[in-house]
Each structure stands twice: as structure tokens, then as C-alpha cells.
Amino acid sequence: LPSDKIQIWTKTMNVTPPSQGHPCGLYNSAVFSPSAESDWPAQGLNVHMIVQLQLVFCMLGTDQFLTYVQCFHVTPPTGLRTDAAATGLHILKHAQRNNGEQIGDVLPLSHLRSPVHLIPHFGKTANPHLTTHTSHELSTKFWLNRYWNKQIYYCLSLCSM
Structure with a gap:
């Protein structure tokens, strides 16, 4: 779109494009509702999605x-025979097309329900190129930190998804 038709907000939340200090940009993650009528937090993630604001x-x-967002696939910790079940943390992976391109969407900002905290999941070995500025862009798998604050803990404790 031409820049005279759109106003971009970069200081509302962390939605900062790549720069010298942050080569991959700096973006917040959040819970979004697919509709204006939301029963967050009562329904937990059952009818909501985790996204990274771009x-x-x-x-x-x-x-x-x-907002333009990039989506995550969410896997609940229940039923897994992994460290996810032991910690009670959901696992998130970037939603991708067959060609590896991340899936994005345009959503009304009014559908944002809560910020969330993601922790990169390194697996057995971490990518040697990870830094504090690139860990969210170079990682493909994350933990959804349910212990980040009491509201998120309460919400994620209510639901299986």
C-alpha cells in the first residue's frame, strides 16, 4: 500500500522492523480472538490463537x-510423553505453508486479548546463531510460558487446549 494511505504504529507494542540493534526486528506475541465476541479467559485457548504481532x-x-500477525500452531501439554507434559507448558510452532513461508493474517487490534511470553525451545542443540536479538526469529519451536503472570496461569489452567 502507498505510505500516504496507511499509518503505521511502532511504539504501541513491540512491533519494530529490523534495525541495526535488532537485526530481525522486535515483535510481541499475543492471544487473539477470531471474533469480537470473546470469552477470554474463560475458554482459554480453545477458541483463541497465539500470534506474533508484526x-x-x-x-x-x-x-x-x-494488525498483521504471524500464526503459531499450538500443542497442549496433556497426553505428551515429553518434558511438555512434565512442565505443563504448551508447545508452539510457527504455522508454515508447504514452501516454508510463515502463515500470516490481518486481524483487528480490538481482537487482541492478552500479551503472552514465549520461551524458545532449543531441543538437544541450540542454533549457534541465536542471540538475545535473534532467538525468536531463528527458533521454530517455543514454550508458552503459563507462569508469566497470574492471569495467563489461571486461563491456561482452566482449559485443556
Whole structure:
């Protein structure tokens, strides 16, 4: 879109494009509802999605703020015979197309329900290129930190998904 048709917000949340200090950018992750009517946190992740915010913007001449997000696939900790079951943490993986491109979507900012904290899951060996500035972009698997705050803990304790 032409820059005279869109207003981009980079200081509302961490949705900062790549720079010298952050070569991969700096982006927050959040819980989004697919609709305006949301029963968050009562339904937990059952009808919600975890996304990484890439852009917050507003089309000039409108009052609707939108987001461009990249989506995650969520696996609940129950029934797994792994460290996920022991910790009670959901596992997230970047949702990708067959060609490896990440799946994204445009959602109204009003559907944002809560920020979340993701912890990179390194597996047996970590990528040697990981730094504090690149760990979320170079990692493909994450833990959803249910212990980050009491609201997230309560919500994720209520649901199986």
C-alpha cells in the first residue's frame, strides 16, 4: 500500500522492523480472538490463537486499527510423553505453508486479548546463531510460558487446549 494511505504504529507494542540493534526486528506475541465476541479467559485457548504481532496500522480515513500477525500452531501439554507434559507448558510452532513461508493474517487490534511470553525451545542443540536479538526469529519451536503472570496461569489452567 502507498505510505500516504496507511499509518503505521511502532511504539504501541513491540512491533519494530529490523534495525541495526535488532537485526530481525522486535515483535510481541499475543492471544487473539477470531471474533469480537470473546470469552477470554474463560475458554482459554480453545477458541483463541497465539500470534506474533508484526505490524499495527490504520488505514487513513478510518478509525479501525489493524494488525498483521504471524500464526503459531499450538500443542497442549496433556497426553505428551515429553518434558511438555512434565512442565505443563504448551508447545508452539510457527504455522508454515508447504514452501516454508510463515502463515500470516490481518486481524483487528480490538481482537487482541492478552500479551503472552514465549520461551524458545532449543531441543538437544541450540542454533549457534541465536542471540538475545535473534532467538525468536531463528527458533521454530517455543514454550508458552503459563507462569508469566497470574492471569495467563489461571486461563491456561482452566482449559485443556
